[in-house]
Amino acid sequence: MRYRPEIDGLRAVAVLPVVLFHAGFDVFSGGYVGVDVFFIISGFLITGLIREDLAAGRFSILGFYERRVRRILPALVAVSLITSAVAFAVMLPSFIVDFSRSLVAVSTFVSNLYFWKFSGYFDASAALRPMLHTWSLAVEEQFYVFMPIAAWIVYRYCARLWLWIFGLALLASLVLSIYATQAAPTANFFMLPTRAWELLLGAMFASIPRRVPQGNLDQIGSLAGLGLILWAVFAYDETTPFPGVAALAPCVGSVLIIYFADPQTTFVGRILSSRPAIWIGLISYSLYLVHWPIAVFWRYLTLQEPGLLGATAITAASIPLAYLSWRFVEQPFRKRTSASSLRVVLTGLAALAVIGLIGAYGWATGGTLTHFGASVAPKTPMGNTWRNGQCFYETQPNAPWNPQACEINPQGTVPVLLWGDSFAAHYTPGIVTSLANGGAAHVYEYTAAGCPPALAYYSQARPWCTDFNRNALNEIEKLGIKRVILSARWVDLRRRGLEQLESTLVALKKLNVETFVIGQSPIFITDVSVIGARGNDKWYSTVDHALNVQLKVLAEKNDAKFIDPTSALCSGATCDIRVDGQYLYFDYGHFGDFGSARAAKAYLPLGP
Structure with a gap:
């Protein structure tokens, strides 16, 4: 050529x-x-x-x-x-x-x-x-x-x-x-x-043969x-x-x-x-x-x-x-x-x-x-504190969700559904700890990897998320749920459009349940063990502050309450990754058991 x-x-x-x-x-x-x-x-x-x-x-x-x-x-x-x-x-x-x-x-x-x-x-x-x-x-x-x-x-x-x-x-x-x-x-x-x-x-x-140059049209x-x-x-x-x-x-x-x-x-x-x-x-x-x-x-x-x-x-x-x-x-x-x-x-x-x-x-x-x-700092193992395979699904469920297997504090008087993806599931150990001695909340865990709690969400890679999310509405009615806690890795949903969450908020409003949207918790540039290995107890989250602002606007528009985790976990530009020598996270952003307990106590709505 x-x-x-x-x-x-x-x-x-x-x-x-x-x-x-x-x-x-x-x-x-x-x-x-x-x-x-x-x-x-x-x-x-x-x-x-x-x-x-x-x-x-x-x-x-x-x-x-x-x-x-x-x-x-x-x-x-x-x-x-x-x-x-x-x-x-x-x-x-x-x-x-x-x-x-x-x-x-x-x-x-x-x-x-x-x-x-x-x-x-x-x-x-x-x-x-x-x-x-x-x-x-x-x-x-x-x-x-x-x-x-x-x-x-x-x-x-x-x-x-x-x-x-x-x-x-x-x-x-x-x-x-x-x-x-x-x-x-x-x-x-x-x-x-x-x-x-x-x-x-x-x-x-x-x-296609190139044209003979024609002045203004070319310009x-x-x-x-x-x-x-x-x-x-x-x-x-x-x-x-x-x-x-x-x-x-x-x-x-x-x-x-x-x-x-x-x-x-x-x-x-x-x-x-x-x-x-x-x-x-x-x-x-x-x-x-x-x-x-x-x-x-x-x-x-x-x-x-x-x-x-x-x-x-x-x-x-x-x-x-x-x-x-x-x-x-x-x-x-x-x-x-x-x-x-x-x-x-x-x-x-x-x-x-x-x-x-x-x-x-x-x-x-x-x-x-x-x-x-x-020099690698030890990670906090997740173990099975998320109740993998029963209440937190990493792959398509092969059996219907069993609410009795996913209860936390059955003696509680306020039925609560924790609904979301792995960034909802990572609160489960903290909820168990917070309610170990009783409390008002009777919590059911309903979580699945890669499935943000948005009824309008569809993923070709995880097509079962659609039915999983729709079924949540059925479970809310059957169990008489009074409060729903929504949490997710919102940074992923944002790329598709946060407005997809509105489908869920509108449906929950019609069911007359109290709805809480938990904002995006800190996410770090890499595994916290790498950050901690260099002697750091605090570090910078990669989450754009505007994301939680957008979530708050969307939640309040639909009469839901918004909770910003960064207000409890961060001060100024940095967020805790380690407290009293223990890591709050076991990877780049999921809470370990210790961090989950601190987060649940600090801001999850588990009271009357």
């Missing part, structure tokens, strides 16, 4: 928001959409090259993979090795195990599957996973498995239907993505079937494209349902730039083809690879979000390291040599195997290579 400098500039538009967002600049709250811009560019360029080779009769699957190996693997392997060295030097064993598993996933092109299974992109734990950003590479690599083969088949046997076939595939993937925005948001973010439409949108425009089209991307970068945030419909803005914007931004005749084209933009575009792949591990290790070593100074330092460190990677790793390996395509591919796979073996070894040894192993 003819070199188009404005596309290198578009790479700069893609990578800079991602870097600035990950570094911690809050103004770039939607910077993650830069990945979608990369998908459009990849689909456009890869498909364009495939079509050119097919038309010239020189297309080779092996040759295609040789180019991909030269383009992707050298920098990926180099960054993985350096990141491994740092991770094994500074991280605790539990982190090494998770990191090692992710290395295995990277080496087998399935890191998107790994992070879908074990993390959400916006979870607190995600900020301390050095290889998280490789999920997007895995999506592209999986696309590269299917696209060249599909393109060869379509071109050879039904070339006239090219746009129809790939257009229908695009439409199917987009529809699935829109559906999964609510049904399975984490899978929607990470998986190829719901991301393929972005790559295919770029691919479609590689098949309008390219400015609109840049505007759509920038609007998403600054207007979106982690609560935006994504990708789905929301991803259309950066994706359509990217296509408009590719189609209209002529470097000679348009303002956007001239900006994107400027030397600074091209330079950033050239190092964009290495910049994407190096910036995230730097941001992760900053957070891990400081146990805080970077702030303005930290974000600046992360960005400033990333750019020169990216240049070194581009200059001394990417460039030498991209040059064609006398080596056969097969040899290049096998060499690349061997390098990946080394990464996989490092990961397998760290995984198998439990991360004990790190010298920090002895």
Whole structure:
């Protein structure tokens, strides 16, 4: 394909928001959409090259993979090795195990599957996973498995239907993505079937001849494209349902730039083809690879979000390291040599195997290579104080909920239902302790992992949550419940829309029961044992104060009472993680028995 400098500039538009967002600049709250811009560019360029080779009769699957190996693997392997060295030097064993598993996933092109299974992109734990950003590479690599083969088949046997076939595939993937925005948001973010439409949108425009430049129309089209991307970068945030419909803005914007931004005749084209933009575009792949591990290790070593100074330092460190990677790793390996395509591919796979073996070894040894192993503070075990399998369901219940098995203080005169997910269940040991000597509340525990108490909530991953939540209303009527305590990991529901909770509040109001909404309790950047191992008894919660403000407004709007846990557990900017030498939490935010008892005594409505 003819070199188009404005596309290198578009790479700069893609990578800079991602870097600035990950570094911690809050103004770039939607910077993650830069990945979608990369998908459009990849689909456009890869498909364009495939079509050119097919038309010239020189297309080779092996040759295609040789180019991909030269383009992707050298920098990926180099960054993985350096990141491994740092991770094994500074991280605790539990982190090494998770990191090692992710290395295995990277080496087998399935890191998107790994992070879908074990993390959400916006979870607190995600900020301390050095290889998280490789999920997007895995999506592209999986696309590269299917696209060249599909393109060869379509071109050879039904070339006239090219746009129809790939257009229908695009439409199917987009529809699935829109559906999964609510049904399975984490899978929607990470998986190829719901991301393929972005790559295919770029691919479609590689098949449509570019127009002859037409002055004002080009100006309008390219400015609109840049505007759509920038609007998403600054207007979106982690609560935006994504990708789905929301991803259309950066994706359509990217296509408009590719189609209209002529470097000679348009303002956007001239900006994107400027030397600074091209330079950033050239190092964009290495910049994407190096910036995230730097941001992760900053957070891990400081146990805080970077702030303005930290974000600046992360960005400033990333750019020169990216240049070194581009200059001394990417460039030498991209040059064609006398080596056969097969040899290049096998060499690349061997390098990946080394990464996989490092990961397998760290995984198998439990991360004990790190010298920090002895300093890990003991966790508080959960045991079965949540009454797992009876009153707290980690998976779909295989038997009806039994209220008699989930009673606490049956002698109490006020029937109370504790309803929610694991952030409701973690109050159970505290309620047992608080009511050990009697009390007014007669509490029933009704909790399930990943099921916030919102009647409007639906999850493709846990479809049974819908029936579980609806059944709560039946149990409230049958048991004569007078008071309902709602608690959850509200940060998760917020991403789908806190208004989903209103369905529950309206239903409870009709039942004339007293309703309490327990706000989001503290969540920390990592396991409290890591924080405590450094001598800290208090630390900073990652929960945005605005979340509990929103919950309070929603609760009071529907005549429910709101309780803010942070008023009892935090003072100023920090929250207790350890009191009298005992941890309040057994992980990053769930109360252990000791913390649960303190929380229940401090603010749960268990009186008359």
